[in-house]
Each structure stands twice: as C-alpha cells, then as structure tokens.
Amino acid sequence: MAQVPIAEGVFTGPPGDPQLVGARCRACGIVTFPAQDSCPRCAATEMDQHLLARRGRLWAWTTQDFPPPSPPYAGPTGADFVPFGVGYVDLGDVKVEARLTESDPDRLAHDMEMELVLVPLRTDADGTEVTTFAFRPVGA
C-alpha cells in the first residue's frame, strides 16, 4: 500500500523516526512551525530550515469532537469521523499545535512527555494511505 504525507515539507525522515520541519530566523533566532519565508517577530526574510525535536512536553490540550472545517481539514467526516485529541506540545524552541494519539482528556496531563509519530489519516479510493503527524504520550 502506498503512503503519502498529508502535505509536502511538513515532516521528514523515515516513518519510524520522523521530524517536523520548521524554520529559524537568521537575524533573531526565533523558530516557527510550519516553516515560514519571513520572520513573524522581526520581518527578516532569511529563514533557515530547522528540524524540530522529536520529544516535548504537553502544554495544553482538548478533544476535537466534530470534524473541523474543510479545508484545511482533510480527514474522515460524517459517520467515519472519530474524535481525536489536539494540543500544544512545547518542543523547547517552539510550541507546536498537533493532533494527539490520545483523545481522553483524563489520560493526559500537563508537562507529560510526548513524542512525534506518524499516523494514518485516511485511505483514498485508490488505496493510498494518507499520513499525518501526531504526538503520543511517551511509554503509551
């Protein structure tokens, strides 16, 4: 079965060891995710690719109980929709908003260690599996 990422340039590396692709401002050092062409802090236009840490700490979270607006949401809708967790994970130099593999808020805790994984988002009619990134509690 073929696998394709939800979008090009968002994550890189082998499926078992993915990393998110951010950007770092050459002038002031701020890190962004997703990568941007100009700095949101100082407006410089020299941004270098910056691979983000694979592990971080859970900072805030909630449960997505209904399909988000589409686009940009490209996952299952209607009867195929399954609620999922979303949250911010603090990777040290940037906080990343992402899907979580755990959707039960009672099983998540502030400052919990999280790691980046790739998860299937949907399977297209031709059998192609579309993958996206998510954070999973370490040890889960």
Ligand SMILES: [Zn+2]
């Ligand atoms: Zn800057």
